[in-house]
Amino acid sequence: MDMLTRIAALTAETLASLWPEAQGLPGAEEIRGLLSVPPNPEMGDYAFPCFRLAKALRMGPPVIAGKLAQAWPHAEVARAEALSGYLNFFLNRENFARETLTAVLAAGENYGSGTEGQGKTICLDYSSINIAKRFHIGHLSTTMIGHSLRRIYDFLGYKTVGINHLGDWGTQFGKMICAYKMWGTKEEVEQGGVDALTALYVRFHEEAEQNPALEDEGRAWFKKIEDGDPEALAIFNWFKDLTLKDAAKTYDLLGVTFDSYAGESFYNDKMEPVIQELRDKGLLVQSEGAWVVDLSEDNMPPCLILKKDGATLYATRDLAAAVYRHNTYHFDKCLYVVAYQQDLHFRQLFRVLEKMGYPWAKDCVHVAFGMVSFEGQALSTRKGNTVHLDDLLQEAIEKALAIIEEKSPDLPNKEEVARQVGIGAVVYSDLSNNRIKDIDFSWERALNFDGETGPYVQYTHARCCSLLRKAEEAGLTAEADYASLTDDESQALLRLMGRFPDVIREAADKYEPSMITRAVTDIAQAYNKFYYEHRILDGEPAEAAARVALTRAARDVIRVGLRLIGIEAPERM
Numbered sequence: 001m002d003m004l005t006r007i008a009a010l011t012a013e014t015l016a017s018l019w020p021e022a023q024g025l026p027g028a029e030e031i032r033g034l035l036s037v038p039p040n041p042e043m044g045d046y047a048f049p050c051f052r053l054a055k056a057l058r059m060g061p062p063v064i065a066g067k068l069a070q071a072w073p074h075a076e077v078a079r080a081e082a083l084s085g086y087l088n089f090f091l092n093r094e095n096f097a098r099e100t101l102t103a104v105l106a107a108g109e110n111y112g113s114g115t116e117g118q119g120k121t122i123c124l125d126y127s128s129i130n131i132a133k134r135f136h137i138g139h140l141s142t143t144m145i146g147h148s149l150r151r152i153y154d155f156l157g158y159k160t161v162g163i164n165h166l167g168d169w170g171t172q173f174g175k176m177i178c179a180y181k182m183w184g185t186k187e188e189v190e191q192g193g194v195d196a197l198t199a200l201y202v203r204f205h206e207e208a209e210q211n212p213a214l215e216d217e218g219r220a221w222f223k224k225i226e227d228g229d230p231e232a233l234a235i236f237n238w239f240k241d242l243t244l245k246d247a248a249k250t251y252d253l254l255g256v257t258f259d260s261y262a263g264e265s266f267y268n269d270k271m272e273p274v275i276q277e278l279r280d281k282g283l284l285v286q287s288e289g290a291w292v293v294d295l296s297e298d299n300m301p302p303c304l305i306l307k308k309d310g311a312t313l314y315a316t317r318d319l320a321a322a323v324y325r326h327n328t329y330h331f332d333k334c335l336y337v338v339a340y341q342q343d344l345h346f347r348q349l350f351r352v353l354e355k356m357g358y359p360w361a362k363d364c365v366h367v368a369f370g371m372v373s374f375e376g377q378a379l380s381t382r383k384g385n386t387v388h389l390d391d392l393l394q395e396a397i398e399k400a401l402a403i404i405e406e407k408s409p410d411l412p413n414k415e416e417v418a419r420q421v422g423i424g425a426v427v428y429s430d431l432s433n434n435r436i437k438d439i440d441f442s443w444e445r446a447l448n449f450d451g452e453t454g455p456y457v458q459y460t461h462a463r464c465c466s467l468l469r470k471a472e473e474a475g476l477t478a479e480a481d482y483a484s485l486t487d488d489e490s491q492a493l494l495r496l497m498g499r500f501p502d503v504i505r506e507a508a509d510k511y512e513p514s515m516i517t518r519a520v521t522d523i524a525q526a527y528n529k530f531y532y533e534h535r536i537l538d539g540e541p542a543e544a545a546a547r548v549a550l551t552r553a554a555r556d557v558i559r560v561g562l563r564l565i566g567i568e569a570p571e572r573m
């Protein structure tokens with residue numbers, strides 16, 4: 001049992017012995033999650049906040065903390081002191097070092113993993129790109145947040161299903177076919193890919209301004225897709241292949257994969273039963289010719305199900321998709337990683353599912369995130385101010401390569417490392433803020449090797465690896481003396497590593513990968529501080545062995561953290 005678990009268990013015991021009658025006191029597991037690292041070490045190594053107990057015990061938090069401190073009988077594990085509503089623990093530093101390192105090194109790259117998700121399934125709808133559109137940086141957040149959440153849940157033992165809910169339905173595809181028939185050639189589109197399709201679409205709109213009849217023709221082509229006309233379908237499926245082939249390059253670079261590409265068109269034949277069900281349950285009402293679900297009781301505009309002409313909508317497809325996913329995967333949770341602009345859509349969707357009587361509607365969650373701007377400029381497709389993700393990634397790789405050429409000209413696999421670092425920089429900058437905050441991407445910030453950036457954390461990992469190689473060459477065989485890890489720098493690093501498994505769970509509960517980004521950055525910084533303050537290999541053998549063990553543990557935890565946010569960890573940089 002590691003130290004945090006032990007302290008949590010002892011705290012639970014002490015609580016129960018002090019207040020045997022009290023209801024609703026937290027158990028050991030909950031307490032473990034509540035233990036935090038105080039802002040400065042003089043206040044202890046870990047702290048248990050007593051605020052949540054106030055209600056159950058009808059006492060002020062400082063009084064509770066005081067009584068707990070008085071009754072605390074486990075001085076051999078930690079000394080406990082009360083301060084402003086916190087119970088602060090001062091650990092036996094040597095024991096703490098031994099136990100934490102033993103726990104990390106035994107688990108290695110599985111440190112912090114768990115089995116709490118066993119038997120549970122989580123569906124994640126992320127990336128969900130639109131056909132015939134380039135993958136631009138606005139789609140980076142959904143892709144990387146979804147990908148990271150997936151790795152986090154996998155790590156905790158859940159079964160995860162990654163779904164790319166493609167935007168492959170709508171009149172725009174009729175227009176695109178129409179434009180292609182009029183002005184496009186097969187060679188042009190084959191060569192130009194998605195860019196050629198976009199150009200056709202833009203031309204369609206320009207020409208339609210002069211010649212409004214084109215709009216009808218576009219609609220007619222869309223109708224043909226809907227009716228399954230072989231020519232229309234063949235062209236449309238070809239457009240879809242081109243888009244997915246393009247996107248696959250980006251997904252490969254990012255290491256992102258999906259279990260399903262069932263997009264909007266997949267639900268063409270799955271909406272009718274759902275619409276019938278809405279009708280049977282008396283939820284469908286007519287409004288200005290359209291069929292809607294009234295949500296005025298919930299202070300929301302009505303959810304549009306069928307247009308006047310009988311056409312289905314984005315929401316209709318999402319309703320069918322939710323039902324399909326539940327029937328197919330029996331999910332315990334279905335997450336939608338989509339920009340906060342679609343907040344109303346998802347609130348309506350979940351409310352309609354609830355009105356239909358599906359108890360699992362409460363297991364559907366909109367994991368919203370903020371907008372991405374680029375070097376201080378808002379991105380807008382209409383104004384042509386977009387940054388394509390593959391261009392951005394290529395540029396990041398080139399910039400990383402230039403830095404590597406300068407800093408480590410002798411590195412053997414420069415190209416590969418440049419790819420890992422360039423992508424790490426972009427991904428890190430996307431996952432470093434609380435997801436709901438708008439973020440601004442900046443080259444300066446992303447590619448810095450010193451600040452709080454991906455390359456900085458990767459560099460720290462490589463530094464640990466290099467030290468471990470040297471230790472190996474030196475043939476260090478002594479037993480570690482944990483008493484040499486009782487200094488402040490080693491302890492600060494150990495505290496962060498000890499809490500890392502809890503951070504993973506908190507990130508999972510809050511759908512917040514940035515908590516892991518934060519933790520892994522703190523660990524890298526703490527390691528570097530330790531590295532600058534202490535000699536590692538040239539001390540006494542037992543002391544060196546302990547510091548090497550600490551280095552190995554730091555390497556393992558950083559590697560786990562980076563993997564959970566979808567970043568690779570090169571061993572040399």
Ligand code: ARG
Nearest residue numbers: 125128129130165167318338
């Ligand atoms: N394709 C949509 C977009 O790019 C996102 C789809 C999100 N998923 C969903 N089930 N609605 O805005």
